[in-house]
Amino acid sequence: MLNKLLVRGERSGRIVEVEAYRGTQDPASHAFKGPTRRNATMFGPPGHLYVYFTYGMHWCANAVCGAEGIAMAVLIRALAPVAGIDAMRDARPHARKETDLASGPAKLCQALGISGDDDGADLVTGDRGIMILDDGMEPPCKPGISGRVGIRAGAELPWRWWVRESVWVSKPAAH
Template sequence: MEPRSASRSSPLSRGRVLPRRFYQRDARVVAPDLLNKVLISGSILARIVEVEAYCGSSDPASHAYRGKTRRNATMFGPPGHLYVYFTYGMHWCANVVCMPAGVASAVLLRGAEPLEGLEEMWERRPRARRENDLCSGPAKLAQALGLTGADDGIGLLGRSGRMCIVDDGLPPPSMPGNGVRIGIREGSDLMWRWWVPGSRHVSKR
């Protein structure tokens, strides 16, 4: 009734924040586990439907492959933080940092289903024509959420920060889609991309 619907419409009541130990694992394990989790950014809620894993020193496609630099420093930091980078001269993309500090492992957020705060997303993505144009791609997702370099390194643990990721009870798919990563040259044979089968908010179907 009234109280129930009121509490359900509150972003912060939607689920339990993922704890540090969730992120303290290899990106190839965290990535499929992030499917169907809910990303909260300010008043925006979006369900993660597509991810890719990037694994530091063993992965030629990872920004961290050739060691720590100014740009990728956040990847080498503690887990449960956001690594945001600039690419193609105009786009920002967001990763979730995994593994303990010192090990560069991260999950690229590639696609999400908008749940709340759609007005805000439409404003930030004026060229989007359909709802599935809002977050169906890493740079689209970052733009819809208003993420830029200013957000590099922000924490996802606890409810006090601007962003977090919560589990609202919907488990990851028992058989997620799985294939090679998109838009890379090196390491293009590795099947480190996962998605929610059938979702219209996946970048490529």
């Protein structure tokens, strides 16, 4: 998914940072203990958007990528803004710098206007105006690799990847 485009209406950004969450096999996944109301989308078919609410105020977005019944998902953690940047600024009035627009999983949801209403959207057909597009840019040969951010169980697993040379990631200095 690195270097693919996340598109929401006129707004779009290039995915430069992701994390893997491996369902019932992963203690950090919302699906670790099996299906619940909140994680239902992750147990559905692949290619759909799983949006969850956290910390009392933030939305975060994942692409479901496991077969139906297998709750694998990829958290989208940062975007390099591509189009609709004025709309992103309007959606994030507190962002002072361009690099604050979408350099975090909740920031990018704010920037693109993604919320719980968008949970379950089909990212392949774009039925609800949100899709992931391949414009031909290759993923990086040697992405940055580290443990996942903001978790406790499973923190040592190297399941965060980012575009090394990108200034748009959530933690540019991390190695």
